[in-house]
Amino acid sequence: MKRMAGLTLIMILVSSVVFAQPTIEWQRCLGGSKDDVRLSATQTQDGGYICLLKTISTDGDLTGTRSHNGDTWIVKLNSTRDIEWQRVIPGGIPYSIKQLSDGSYIILGSRDDTDSIITPVHGSIDVWLVKLSAAGDINWQKCFGGSQEEIPRVIAETKDSSLIFLAQTNSSDGDLGEISSGEVWLVKLDTMGRMKWQRRLDPSLNNNEPYGMDITTENGIIITGSGAPDSVGYGGQDLWVYKLDLMGKPQWLKWYGGSLNDQGNSIIQTTDGGYFVAGHTSSSDGEVFMNHGNGDFWCIKLSVDGTLAWERSVGGSGLESSGSVAEPVWCIQRKDSTDTGIIIAGNSSSRDGDFGNPFPGNTAYAIALAKLSITGKIIWTTLTGSFKNDHCNSLEITSDGGILLGGTVRPDGYVIGSHNGADGWLVKLSNPTATVIPLPDFQSNIVVSPNPATAMVTIKYVALGTNAASIKVINFLGQTVFETTDNNISIGNREMNLDLNQLPSGFYIVKVRCGSETTNQKIVKY
Helix, strand or coil, X not given: CCCCCCEEEEEECCCCEEECCCCEEXXXXXXXCCCEEEEXXXXXXXCCEEEEEEECCCCCCCCCCCCCCCEEEEEEECCCCCEEEEEEECCCEEEEEEECCCCCEEEEEEEEHHHCCCCCCCCCEEEEEEEXXXXXXXXXXXXECCCCEEEEEEEEECCCCCEXXXXXXXXXXXXXXXXXXXXXXXXXXXXXXXXXXXXXXXHHHCCCEEEEEEECCCCCEEEEEEECCCCCCCCCCEEEEEEECCCCCEEEEEEECCCCCEEEEEEEECCCCCEEEEEEECCCCCCCCCCCCCEEXXXXXXXXXXXXXXXXXXXXXXXECCCCCCCCCEEEECCCCCCCCEEEEEEECCCCCCCCCCCCCCCCCEEEEEEECCCCCEEEEEEECCCCCCEEEEEEECCCCCEEEEEEEXXXXXXXXXXXXXXXXXXXXXXXXXXXXXXXXXXXXXXXXXXXXXXXXXXEEEECCCCCEEEEEECCCCCEEEEEEECCCCCEEEEEEEECCCCCCEEEEEEEEECCEEEEEEEEEC
């Protein structure tokens, strides 16, 4: 979709209800004197925690022997975060760990041909699964793939206790059969890791990248990713969402985005039956209403059939997570509560916009979180971590409604108890409730693009209240040369076009008044 011509003014109207920011309830650093990274974690059925890391340390919290190239480290903590047991598996690149309904654990990762002495691989890099007992013993481990590189993304348990993993494949042999290279690969396994079926997704997803998956209430499958569609879309890389039934049969595929790169990274089914996608956008047109700077978190809410209900960019003038495997964006919603808010997490270098600046002068990546209402309002945002190029690798709601993060940090910022180098960081944060305080009718944050303008002026803003806005254009003599009122008082996206073609060239001030608040912006008219 082409960008709109003229001037774009973006104003964020804010509501009179805000929420306190979350605070750290406890934290635990795991590691040794060298780098221990990519910590992902989940709360276990006994109230403890299971953690998965990549480690090259041989001291500190670690026990047992290690290889030279780094190993997969599994750590079980009790409810007070003391180590119950740990296991090191030589080699591998760990991605995530989940506890299954029977109390066992499943690890998703990858292995290359240098690891073949432990688990035979098919070729360059395979999808690697490890099934552990509740006590940490290896039940089985298997590699899936062909002669080329397979990239694992996510694994989930279905209602019949089967496993489904999502991956991107570059092979056309081995386990893949008729699956051609460069395509999205979906595989269902039984409890022993034997393949039940595999699916090649829509041909238009050839050479596209899958990222997120969720199992729906009817035991269907919902997937998100990014790519360049064959015949539809807006330009660049677009975000896609693909719905399949419980047998992997396609139901619908839809694309979303703007003229630049847009990506879906994680997806959940929400309590209203629709879907929520968290990802990244560099666009500010098409279905992307605005962008704060170099690239934002992008949140979209979909109805049951994939119709776009609303979208929201969250960020600042820095860069929010790119949505890659190394910089994921996560989302989660509590399913057993009247709190329907949705939490997103990733990493950010912004210290303005939707985020604060707890450490002035620091623009390295920190872990960034935001909570949105089910209608798209920002409830709270916060930055946490060491502020030294942190990464967030997992996000979960705990049994008491708190927020559990897993990631990678270094000694600084809000981090306590770290070792030298990079540590795995397990942290629990509060999930605040509302406080009502008076706020302005809108935030004085006007972005002009492009400026100068030639003829048409488009005023766009996101309304979180029901006040009408008056708009004046004032010349350098202080005379009002144009005046109008936007009588649209709906909550959400608003848009108003002004024809300034009859005005002579020169400098002007656009004055916008909403309720008791006024803000100005200088523009140049050719």
